[in-house]
Amino acid sequence: MQESFATRAVHAGRRDFDLLGVHAPPIDLSTTYPTPNLEEAGRSFDSLGAGDRPLGTGIYQRLFNPTTDRFEQAFAELEDAEDAATFGSGMAAFTAVLLAAKSRGSHIVAVRPIYGTADHLLTSGLLGTTVTWTTQDRVAEAITPATGLVVIETPANPTLELVDIAHVVRQAGTVPVMVDSTFATPVLQRPLTLGAALVLHSATKFIGGHGDVIAGVVAGPHALLREIKHVRAMTGALAHPLSAYLLQRGLPTLELRVLRAQSTARDLAQRLAADPQVARVRYPGLPGQDPRGLLSTQMSGPGSILSFELVSDAPSALQRFISALTLIMPAVSLGSTDTLIQPPSMLTHRVVDADARLHSGIAPGLLRLSVGLESADDLWRDLAAGLRAAV
């Protein structure tokens, strides 16, 4: 029988520790590796350059690093994937996925909303891709013979809308589907088990989990990871080995952190929804907010991010709300130990076309709350002070 997620999250990437005689992952900061046997080194170079594993020496850190590789193998195990690749940020990971997809076709089909900068990258066509924006029920008709990838994000940033992964996969046919699963983490959702080809995370968020590392990770089958690692070897958007070490340190506590923050978020979502100063709360765990019933099929819980709108969406009311907070930090990013809040239309989704923003539910007064590990009562006291100040 397969071990539980909790057990695997603690032990993944540590199974050779007895043999090595260590109790924490060794950190290897080498930029280069000795190549005493030139013929062997040449073969390893070819293998790594093509996105495969080293044949002996790692050659050079842009091609291979054992500390990063250790995290990647551990993370792949948690996503039920064959392999994973780490990058210098979530956006670097997304860039590599898009560049690799171009070998199949440079047309991308994407469901809005997604992370603001990812939207901006696709809309700008900077990487030589074109995009058709669609909804989760109209993916099939958006696909053309030139489509190389379908991109979805669920739960979506920042509206918390859930996208039915299996439904999108069925419509995509032979086109690979990439799921940005940053908000869910492998604790709550494993897209590859639902037919997605690739799962992507901004590891800056819950995976690192402590607000001190910026990184991205993509997991999936060998065939696709090979292409993605090939792009990484050429373009060089690596994560530093110290980042990989910190990401691995986040894994054993991932489930604890996600479940604790989720239980606080459920509580706060209910209290916000009941408050007369709040016009609307977006949280899949609230009644009526999971019309497709995905919380009983593709996700095991609604997570710890929620969004809400004040009765007044005047910028001055938002500013008074933010200024009254003493515990919750006004800042972008999410998935940290502490609670963070920000208005997406003014910050993270500022780069998204204004009409598209409104159309996908990102109202001017929407506030996104990333619930941390503080107590629910303390957080509520802070939010309540903000709500009183905003009146």
Ligand SMILES: *Cc1c(COP(=O)(O)O)cnc(C)c1O
């Ligand atoms: C933050 C984020 C990204 C981008 O990741 P970076 O690590 O900031 O580059 C992508 N997708 C989602 C859902 C995010 O929250």
